[in-house]
Amino acid sequence: GAVVSQHPSRVICKSGTSVKIECRSLDFQATTMFWYRQFPKQSLMLMATSNEGSKATYEQGVEKDKFLINHASLTLSTLTVTSAHPEDSSFYICSARDRILTYEQYFGPGTRLTVT
């Protein structure tokens, strides 16, 4: 089956530093990847849609300069949280949409970010 990995699974960083999270589709090509944020006991909120080779499309209210997204290849997208603050602490989940089966998204295991 389609597998999506995320790295790291957990990260703790100090306030003011930047953190990069990787999302990889392991056995399929993904022209589109999505980044979600999930607060405790809440649903997933779409942050941005990342298309290979082009700029990401951010949802309303998401700061583009704070959450930098790069989708340099058909199997890798990265999310960089710049100048992180404690309120950025959250569970970040990516998903990848199969290039052929465009109706289905495959989810990564998530990354727990804690900013101290």
Add this chain to the structure above:
Amino acid sequence: AQSVTQLDSQVPVFEEAPVELRCNYSSSVSVYLFWYVQYPNQGLQLLLKYLSGSTLVKGINGFEAEFNKSQTSFHLRKPSVHISDTAEYFCAVSGDQTGTASKLTFGTGTRLQVTL
């Protein structure tokens, strides 16, 4: 625009009892419908999906769901639950086209708590 409503935030049930998790949606276009399960500190796992055809959809782990277009519902059912089914369940909808209409919109989730 699309939206998903999961009316029950929590559903307690005894082991081996049947369960139904409710999901209603609204959309101005034809939709694909999905149910996902999330275990603590993990990503989302697809339980089942409705794309077209038979309105009764069978998924993994003994779950099934029925698409009812007139009632705009996609309720999830299992005839006999296990302790291991304790998790968060999310209903999601996407448009049946590529592009922005294919973004997933999630409900707020239903916590299924199975006890002995």
